[in-house]
Amino acid sequence: MTGSRRIAAFAGVAACAVALDQVSKAWAREALAGGPVPFIPGVLDFSLIMNTGAAFSIGSGSTWVFVVLAVAICLGLAIWVAREHEMPASLVCALGAVAGGGVGNLIDRVAAGRVTDFFCTTFIDFPVFNVADIFVTCGVVIAFVLAWRWDVAREAGDDSDAANAASNAENTREEN
Structure with a gap:
């Protein structure tokens, strides 16, 4: 995968995540203003909560800390991909x-x-x-598994993923 295709894929997935997130939040603010709505009885409800913290409401009121952290992580990921x-x-x-989840x-x-x-x-x-x-959660879990698998493949030196990655890198160098 060329550098421009990597960035396009990264940005495309991020943009889709942001769009789905923002549309769903707009719906929630409108549809759930009157109170919770059961979705799957005994399993999942839709209930509007405005959270000033992070996961588990940790750091409530530390909005700008989370803003800086999110920007730094997203930029770091983009640089790594590039x-x-x-x-x-x-x-x-x-x-x-x-x-994309972070930006959302x-x-x-x-x-x-x-x-x-x-x-x-x-x-529960x-x-x-x-x-x-x-x-964010699914992306992190999947990224850890894929990064581990990729690292193992590179160390083995003979895995098809590593060979494909090396071939893609060589093609990238030739195109640039």
């Missing part, structure tokens, strides 16, 4: 999901000083969350 010529496309997309919550923090959460589990006591949180 510079790592052998990065598999699947890892690029997972990192795009993390960045960043938009809320900058625009309103708080994040719109609305998925409320009813079968768990914090209320949103679509951006899902992208």
Whole structure:
């Protein structure tokens, strides 16, 4: 995958995550203003919560700390994707999901000083969350697995993923 394609894939996944997150939050603010709505009885409700903290409401009131942290992480991920010529496309997309989720919550923090959460589990006591949180959490888990697999493949030196990554890197150098 060329450098421009890596960046395009990363940005495309991030943009989709941001769009889905922002549309779902706009819906939640409108549809749930009157109170919680059962979705899957005994499992999941939609309940509007405005959160000034992070996960589990940690750091409530520290909006600007979270803004700076989100910007730094998203920029770091973008730089990593841009510079790592052998990065598999699947890892690029997972990192795009993390960045997109981060930007989705960043938009809320900058625009309103708080994040719109609305998925409320009813079968266990768990914090209320949103679509951006899902992208961040799933993206991080998938990225860790893919990065580990990629690292193992590079160390083995004979895995098809490593060979494909090396071939892609060579093609990138030839195109540039």
